[in-house]
Amino acid sequence: MVPPPVVTGLSPNEGPHGTRITIRGENFGTKPTDLIGLRICGFDCLLSAEWKSSTKIIAISGPCKGTGDVIITTRIGGEGTCNVSFKGYFEKTIGPMKDSSVWVEEAPLFVWGRHSLSPSSYQQEDPLGLSVEGNEKKFPEDELIEHFPNSSGDISSENFSPGWFLLENHHVTSFDDLQAGMVHLRRKVDGQKEGQLSFLKANISSVIDQLDTTMILDEKFKKDARIQGPEPTLTLEKAIKESEREARKLFDDVLTRRDRAEKTRNALNVLSRFRFLFCLPCVIERNIKKGDYDIVINDYMRVKNLFNKSDVPIFKMALVEIERRVALLQEMLHSKLTRMPISVEEQKRLIRHLVNLEAAYEPAWDAIQSHNDYLNKRVKECYTEHKHAEEATLDESKIKGSGNKFAKFNNTPQDMTGVPESVLFVEDLCEIVSQLFPNLWKLGQSYFTGELHVKIEPGRQVEFKHIVLAIMEMFCKTLRAAIIPHTLDKNYDKATFGSWAQSDTELVKPWLPACLRHVRATYAILIKLDLPNEALDIVFTFILDLRIYCMNILFKQAAEQIEQLSKQETWRIEFNGKHNGITELPIKFEQAVQEVIQIIRESVLTSEQREGSLLDNPTAHKELDNQVDALLGVFHKVLANLAAKEENEDDDSSPVVSQLIGTPANYRNNANKKTLPTWEKRLLTSLANCQYTRQVVLKNLEESFAKSGYPVPKQAFENCASKLESLEKSVLEYYLEEKSDPLVGTIEPSMYLERFDWDTNITPKDIRPYAKECINNLIHVHCEVNCISPALVDSVLPQVVQTIAEELYRLMDCVRNFSTAGIQQATADIRMLREVFQGYLTSEAKFYFDEALAAIPRLENPGDKTIVEDIIIKCKQRMRLQLLCLQPRNV
Known part of the structure; x- marks a missing residue:
């Protein structure tokens, strides 16, 4: 820390205005520019100060009166102190030999004619005859002037005041001494009176001679008046002037040379001085x-x-x-x-120089205007540069890719050859505003806070506010035109804010999160500048619209990605714990949604300074619900499309389920088919995917929304669950229709194969082949469903069994004549089927089996009943494997 300056000596320590003072002390700085302040008795004397060294300064005193300190201020040591004092006073006249701070016209060196001689100065002794050696302390002059206005203590002055004289010279003299001095003064005056009379007595002869001479002179003057007239001086004056003219003729050359030399000498003196x-x-x-x-x-x-x-x-x-x-x-x-670019500190320095030079214009305001003009110019240049690059890119793409009519719709980042020019423009524009606008704002703040020490014209604050708001408006509208033009008014000025090709606008969508980061970085810089809320709200509104649009675009891109999952379906079964039989489709869907949730949370929902929660905005909240609903709806459509039968798929692709009346069709058709599963298997897989999505995926997504800070769109999830539930019912109906109808359709032909009649006389020993075939067909369905999704067995098999029971009831009800053997056969068949299907009987199926048995006449003979029981026992023993296949999972 550099110590402050200290003044320890002054030479001289008193003087009038304009006195040249040598100031000595310590810590006056190391160079002239370190001296930034000098006050002598309270007056600023910096302009006249000459820095000589760190211990010496020479200055000219100002119009000060009285005693005061000499205070020096340096750049590195600050304001200093003074150990001595300087006394200033005013002088009424300034003589030719007196130093003065102003120009004094000098009198000519030679004046022809008479001139008065000033009396020589003399020192008058004290009239009281008292000694003043001990009176070193003077009475204050200011108080004397206050008590005796328009007076003086000088004995020779017309305004002499005895009181002033006594206070000035004898203010500490005792009263007795003053009385003695008065006695001395009286004796001196009396002595002077007596001296005059004695002087006349002693010099009487001289006085008489003077009187005689005076009388002689009077007679001569009267004689001259009679001879020369009443004005003798006129003749004398005329003679003197004639003499002067003759003398001048003799000395004109000498005087001319003297005047020239004098002028030269005076000019050299002026130049030197x-x-x-x-x-x-x-x-x-x-x-x-x-x-x-x-x-x-x-x-x-x-x-x-x-x-x-x-x-x-x-x-x-x-x-x-x-x-x-x-x-x-x-x-x-x-x-x-x-001249731009220029730093703010350099501009402040130049403004300070211009203010000190008393420029007629406003340098600070001109600097603000130059910053504003340069910022607008840089924005226009940036737009022009990127616009030309965009046009060149479009021309090149037309030449190279004119054959691909759909190239412009492929807007994924993987298919893009480079970053769109509008995105590069956004990055450069944010950088320009981040670099240039803070300088403009800081300069304006320095201007209005008085840091630049300039006079502020009325209305400048309003003009500066308009400049700031115009820049913010231009910045946001230009960004809107580049990346979200749909948010602009249709009548906006394209020449001012720019316009971009629609194809580029489409390509911008994948880059919106990056654009949002650039805008947020600029917004953070603007917030640190402490801009007024009116200016920040313009950028905040743009960021809010950009965040909402970015969220929508990310959801739409995720929807497009999910829509493409139908083309990625391989129908390969995955075993996932309790939910077997699903493919990768629901898992990919969940991963896609989880990914977009994470991306949106990190890039859009995360609130930065002065932004607030996006989802607190009603519009954003509504958009979130709509986009989630649409996203889930897309996957529902994907599942529905995959469950639908392809147009070119063979209607006879499902195998014939009867070995008794024909050969299965898959033996002759599957040889030439692709590896694509049959429609029935695809239906089962789609059904499993629907159930897994509804029961697991939607719950996982709800938890992910909650953990990520989203408000869970329950309505969207409920709508999706309802749609999936309806789709499950439809798929199940399709599958049952494909499986139940062929299976039931083979029962009647197989029952009456080889012209069988229920009025037969052949005692039965086993159940009929059609019954075995029903069991085998149901086992086939069970195997098919269980291989894909065991969870669907309980949903599919009861419906198939109910259809079989209904068909058996219909066939039994149509029989008109039963023989005893026919009754035995029919009863054994129906009872065996009911025993085998016991694990999958619904209430309707039980009803139909009971009605089918009721349609068969009852056996009254115990022996006939024993035959039926033996047949059932033997069939159970022979068909233990089939019974195990159809045993429910929870048994």
């Missing part, structure tokens, strides 16, 4: 070349204070030349001030 003034133009030019503008301004202000009011022509000519050089300096500084 005021060399600083006359050399200043060259000094100014030299310092301007070196860049020492502070020295130029200091010298200029010093000369202006000293010679601005002078009427001397030579001084006026020098001042005119100095003013011309200063005017050129002002033009150069103003040119540097408005």
